[in-house]
Amino acid sequence: MEDSNKSIGKGINRIDGILKITGKATYATDYPAKNMAYAVLFKSTIAAGKIKSIESTEAQKYPGVIKIITHENILPLNTKGGLRGGALLQSPEVTFHGQHIGIVVAETFEQATAAAHLITVEYNQKEEKIDFDNLAKTPEMPKGKELADLVRGAGKSALADAEVKIEASYETPIEHHHPMEPHATVAVWEGDQLTLYNGSQIINGAQTAAAATLNIKPEQVRIISPFIGGGFGSKGGQWANLVLTAVAAKMVGRPVKLALTRQQMFNSVGLRQRNIQQLSIGATKEGKLLTLAHETISHTAVDSEYIEPCGDCTKVMYEVPNSLISYRVVPMNLILPTYTRGPGKSTGSFALESAMDELAYTLKMDPIELRIKNEPAKDTSNGKPWSSRTTVKCLQEGAKAFGWAKRKPEPGTNKIGDDLIGYGVACGTYPARQRDSSAVIKLSLKNKVVYATIEIAASDLGTGTNTILAQTAADGLGLPVKQINVKLGDSDLPPAAGSVGSVGASSFANAVNDACIKITDELLAKSGKQFFVRPTAAQLMISEYIADFQTRSDSKAPAEAEKYSAHSFNANFAEVRVNSVTGMVKVTRFLAVTGAGKILNPKTARSQIIGGIVWGIGMALTEESIIDPRYGNFATRSFADYHVPTNLDIGDLDAMFINEKDFIPNKMGVKGIGEVGIVGVAAAVANAVFNATGKRVRSLPITPDKLL
Amino acid sequence: MKPFKFSAVNNPAEAITLINKNTDAAFLGGGTNLLDLMKEHVALPNEIIDIGNLSLKEIKATASGISLGALAKNTETANHPLIRKNFPVLSKAILAGASAQIRNMATNGGNLLQRTRCSYFYDIAMPCNKRNPGSGCAALEGFNRMHAIFGWTRDCVAVYPSDMAIALSALNASVKVLSSERERIIPFRDFHILPGAHPEKDNSLQHGELITAIEVPKNDFAEHSAYVKIRDRNSYAFALVSVAAGLTLNGNTIQTASIAMGGVAHKPWRALNAEAYLKDKAATAANFAKAAEAEMALAQPLAHNKFKIEMGKKALINALETAFKGNI
Amino acid sequence: MKNNKTKLTPEEHRLFGDLMPEELEDVLHSGFNRRHFVKLMGLATAGLLASYALGAEQLFARAVEMEDIPNLIPEAIENGVTVNFKVNSTPRNVLVDSRMTLLDTLRERIGLTGSKKGCDHGQCGACTVIVDGHRVLSCLTLAATCQGKSVITIEGLAKDNELNPMQAAFLKHDGFQCGFCTPGQICSAVALMKEAKEGQASFATKKLSTDPKSIILSEEEIAERMSGNICRCGAYPNIVAAIKEAQTGKNVPQNWLFTD
Incomplete structure (x- = not known):
């Protein structure tokens, strides 16, 4: 973008894209192994109780069956080894419907499946x-x-004094991650060494959890995960299926492949929990907030707690003297909820930003103006200064680019034929952090050409990690991208943070950048020369005739970062068309304006933002998992029942980035975009639906029946 | 899947001879629903007779209308020039269903034999009288948002999922069926059945019978027909409510209306009350509304699908208005 | 299996010579097979493609040479059916369990793992392949029904070592993120080009009651016709742009906006 010699900032194609478009990218189950056996899981059909008996005589005799593994014969495992969701077959206890209760291993997938029945x-x-x-x-x-x-000032009690009040309850349903690649593992033992081909957002986390659960050393476990068919949080922490595959392989003495079925994905790998969020806002007639309370009730597993922090956005979004953030929880016989794209912030911002929209309508004030009016000078939750904050800029630039002025404030007045048109706006935020990561750079000189190999146990689940690391190294070493070889997705590589919580880009890119600086320093020292202009590592390799050189850098966030509150911010603008006959909603236009620091590759960054918008549209309009409380299982257990948005559900989506230079959170000024992209999206859509129809839907998803 | 013997046959007689030997055998056409159900262990045939090679693929004009080969693919049917021209509501309904890939596989005969999408029917851990007679209906007091508002019983509240068949119902089609004894023609209204005493049965086809063709009579409302589908997402979803409508007009007067609804009953729901109301009436918004009222007055919603009454009215009115405008 | 030797381009030759010199002879003699491919991916992951950009692109565009299909032990096959069919223009003969789907046959028996299992129930489109010219779902197709048919998978779309224009358009427009749905998306899109040429209608088609004729697809038409391919990463707008560019042959601009 700026410097034509620089690779960072250029929208180059993904360097691994060629593999994906030719079908040659290798996901977990694509790895062949000699003499592979196939395993399938079978699951409980009750939600709570104890297994009395398992009758498997017929199944044992079924052709091709090698072994049936249940709690009665499984090898002992450490249930506190760091896997999520239990279900390791270590006891007859059943704590949720669809808990794994056994494994059938057979010669073929067909036989294992038939025998399980x-x-x-x-x-x-x-x-x-x-x-x-x-x-x-x-x-x-x-x-x-x-x-x-978390109470500030007078908390919720200040509501009594407010001239204008909004009190409303917002509900979001259970959602499932449903990456296109169902969780799957190929486990291969060679003596005491175990290789697990398994899509893993946190490579080292998967390695340590698998080892601890199997009661072996981490160095005995190798995770291979160069490609991940989507994760969205569900492949962050690992689940029982990873280790059950390894155990099955151990017990049958053969490599084993085990893939969850799509139906099994509903109760095997976490979910986004259902939330009831009570928002109470007190304000002056002029629109200054006096109090803001965000009270969330959600559920967790009976034996383990995970609660998505719905109040997180509310903590930091607005200047307000009195506030309350609270959580209450219900333990339920259901799989443990887990991190799901924009955990807490996406669902929480739906409630907060819907309520802000309601306040704007009550005040007859433009919702953008209302937000700007309550812009906080510092992070009110901890008193720290912002490293930088782009909310106002996002709102103002977005309003211009989107044509916000064309909005008709009065709901239900913008009509074309049978369609009602509506505009909505909502803001979002997500913390920017850098996590410890190490990177090795290996340089080699062949025929006067310098090649670099970057090694880091990072993962790329479609976010573009491979590409941005090649770009980072290219600039850091003075090489073209095509001379950079990025190796990631392997626990044998130097340890790194996970691709979770929007820490990937900042952690990995800073590690690689630090390694580039270090290797250049070391080459300079090795040369023993003084230069007027600092040469690049590539130039030094050539000028000093160095055939091979390598270094490792262990990177951490700058100490200074702790003193500031660092976040990505966005403003989302939605235009919807609601068919007044069918009640069907189409998001015809959407613009997300994001301040996320340095954008390393605008092409992949845009894709990620657009992906976040699509997720938010799914949250707003189509996605819902429903439990039948009489049985404790899901009544929506296939892609025919759980509606992920289709291509036709998506209109024109645009991503705009603020040229933000914020080097406080990390040296490269990278803040992360994977999570913030979904935050505020559902609220923008719901607010647009209100503007179109005058109907305030406070319970997602906004299906046609809710707009009749 | 349960193991099964596989054989491919080359002519209808061979197919029928084979299936008559085994009450647990099933014909395989496009397989888009059968394989899905076999993988869920809902369908458990021990023998599959692949009829994909039979020459029942012709779509041809007949003296009385058009004949659709039972094994012609949905895509081919929807795109046949004669159908687009003379039966566009059928094209529209077919194209409203499933995805391009599925329509490329699915056959016309098989489309009629789709089983309900009731999630309890699909989940073998759940009671379901359709899958396991006598086990009860989990949907009756369960999650029944997608379910029937017409013609259900306490034994079964499932709806029939096809879009194509809704248009065929409005088009007064009939189903040509061959068995070892005879060939018979089943009028469309008698082909699919209400759950009654036997919710396990979806239609009046007997074991040993093979659908050979669907006959669609000529109509004089090709231009004035419409298919409206309301669903939870904009594509690739089953109907909450759908309506196929055709209006035979004399100026602005409706001579006859042919209307069928999907997503509301165990079979394509012929909106006879609405049709009766509209006969010889002026094609006005008020009359459309009254006709919709007349039909939906008889609806008996379940706990989660009361919205289908209002939605059904709107869909009916919209289908009638669209048909009247005539621009399919 | 095949006895015609592979003619590697100079770029491909360099790639093998540098990265896997010990296999170069074998590749030249018996073709680029799955074992070579897996070994290559073990040596270097994505970055390899950057270092050997052109060679890698040519190499990966190639269909991996078909290997002999190993027989399973007799107990592993019930109700065996022998199927003779063409896969990516190569005749194949395979004995399968009658239950085996085309998808599992491609992936587990023939070693073509490009086609993906996203749901196994015809509800996601990741397994889309082209059979006798039509896009279909390989997860709902029994291999046993493929006797005499011709199957094209993602691995067979390129012409020798030249990408299909649809593949190139997906790369340029970033029509994917994780890449798992991509083989199905691209197979679907390639078949869609033929459907548009034949004038096939969709639910988005404005006037059905006209004679089918070749059409340039609007964005809405593309979106409707591609709705059988779910992309959870949400690359839909990019997929539409890629298909538009591939169909029209005209540059479709890519928009990312920056502001100070």
Whole structure:
């Protein structure tokens, strides 16, 4: 963009794209192994109780069956080894419907599946806790300290004095990550050494959790994960299926392939929990906020706690003297909820930013003006100064680019034929952090050409990590991208943070950048010469005739970063068309303006923002998993029932970035975009639906029946 | 899948002879629904007779209308020039269903034999009278947002999922069926059945019978027809409510209206009350509304699908208006 | 399997010579097979493609040479059916369990893992392949029904070592992120070009009651016709742009906006 010699900032094609468009990218189950056996999981059909007996005689005799593994014969595993969601077959206890209770290993997938259907299980059933609507009336305090009530000023009690009040409850349903690649593993043992081909957002995390659960050393486990068919949080922490594959392979003495079915994805690898969020806003008639309370009730597993922090955005978005953020929780017989794209912030911003829109309408004020009016000078949650904050800029630039002035404030007045048109706006934020990561750079000189290999146990789940690291190294070493070889997705490489929580780009790119600086310094020292202009590592390799040279850098966030509150911010603008006959909504236009620091590659960054918008549209309009409380299982258990947006659900999407130079959070000024891209999207859509129809839908998704 | 013997046959007689030998055998056409159900262990045939090679693929004009080969693909049917010209509502309905890939595989005969998408039917851990007679209906008091508002019983509240068949119902089609004894023609209204005492049965086809063709009579409302589908996402989703409508007009007067609804019953729901109301009436918004009222007055919603009454009215009115405008 | 030797381009030759010199002879003699490919991917991941950009592009555009299909032990096949069909123009003969889908046959028996299993129930499109010219779902197709048919998978779309224009357009427009749905998307899009040429209609077609004739697809038409391919990463607008460019042959601009 700026310097034509620089690679960073250029929208180059993905360097691994060629593999993806030719079908040659290797995902977990694409790895061949000699003498592979196939495993399938079978699952409980009750939500709570104890297995009385498992009858598998017929299945044992089924052609091709090698072994049936249940709690009665499985090798002992450490249930506290760091895997999420339990279900490791270590006891007959059942704590949720669809818990893994056994594995069938056979010569083929067809045989394993058929045999699994011959197994019958008897249970001593207990009464299950699953009816959220009822349980939510008597929730508990969460165990996590970070979820204790957070009160500032007079808290919610200040509401009594406010001239204008908004009090409303917003509901978001259970959602599932549903990466296109169902979780799957190929496990290969060579003696005591285990190789696990397994899509892993956190390579080293998967390695340590697998090792600890298997009661072996981390160095005995190698995770190979060069490509991940989507994760969105569900492949961050690893789940039982990873280790169950390894155990099956150990017990049958052959490589084993185990892939979850799409139906099994509903109760095997976490979910985004259902939330009831009560928002209470008190304001002056002029639109200055006086109090802001965000009270969330959600559910967790009966034996483990995960709560998505719905109040996080509310903590930092607006200047308000009095506030309350609280969480209450209901333990339920359901798989453990887990991080799901924009955890807490995406769902929380739906409530907060819908409520702000309601306030704007009550005040008859432009919702952009209302937000700008309450812009905080510093992070009100901790008193720290912002490293930089782009909310106002995002709103103003977005309003211009989107044509916000064309919005008709009065709901239901913008009509074309049968279609009602509406505009909505909503803001979002996500913290910017850098996590410890190490990178090795290896330089070699061949025929007067310098090649670099970058090694880092990072992962690329479609975010573009491979590409941005090649660009970073290219600039850091003075080489063209095509002379950079990026190796990631392998636990044998230097340890790195995970591709989670928007820490990937900043952690990995800074590690590589630091390694580039270090290797250049070391080459300079090795040369023993003084230069007027600092040469690049590539130039030094050539001038000093060095055949091979390498270094490793272990990078951390700058100490200074702690003193500031660093976030990515965005403003989302939605235009919807609601068909007044069918109630069907189409998001015809959407613009996300994002201040996320340095954008390393605008092509892949735009794709990620657009992906976040699509996720937000799914959250707003189509996605919902429904539990039948009588049985404790999902009544929506296929892609025919769980509606991920299709191509036709998506209109024109645009991504705009603020040229933000914020080098406080990390040296490269990279803030992360994967999570912030979804934050505020659902609210912008819901607000646009209100503007179009005058109907305020506070319970997602906004399906046609809700707009009749 | 349960293991099954596989054989491919080359003519209808061979197919029928084979299937008559085994009550657990099933014909395989496009397979888009059968394989799906076999993978879920909902369908458990022990023998598959592949009829994909039979020459029942012709779409041809007949003296009375058009004949659709049972094994012609949905895509081919929707795009046949005669169908686009004379039966555009059929094209529209076919194209409203599933995805391009599925329509390339699915056959006309197989489309009629689609089984319900009720999630309890699909989940073998759940009770379901359609899958396991006598086990109960989990949907009756369960999650029944997608389910029937007409013609259901306490034993089954499932809806029939096809879009194509809704148009065929409005088009007064009939189904040509061959068995070892005879060839018979089943009028469309009698082909699919309400759950009644046997929710496990979706239609009046007997084991041993093979659909050979669907006959669609000529109509005089090709231009004045419409297919409206309301669904949870803009494409590739089953209908919450759909309506196929054709209006035979004399100026602005409706001589006859042919209307069928999808997503509301165990079979394509012929909107007879609306049709009766509209007969010889002026094609006005008020009359369309009254006709919709007349039809939906009989609806009996379940706990989660009351919205289908209002949605059904709107869909009916919109289909009638669109058909009247005549620009399909 | 094939006895015609592979003629490597100079770029491909350099790539093998540098990275896998020990295999160069074998590649030249018996072709680029799956074993070579997996070994190559083990040596260097994505970055390899940058270092050997042109060679890698040519190499990966190539279909991996078909290897002999190993027989399974007899117990591993019930109700065996022998299927003779063409896969990416190569005749194949394989004995399969009657239950085996085309998808699993391609992936587990023939070693063509490009086609993906996203749902196994015809609800996502990741397994889309082209059979006798039509895009279909390989997960809902029994291999046993493929006797005499011709199957094209993502691995067979390129012409020798030249990408199909649809593949190139997907790369340029970033029509994917994780890449898992991509083989199905691209197969679907390639078949869509033929459908448009034949004038096939869709639910988005404005006037159905006209005679089919070749059409240039609007964005809405592309989106509707591609809705059988779910992309969870949400690359839809990029997929539409790629298809538009591939169909029209005209440059479709890419927009990312920056502001100070």
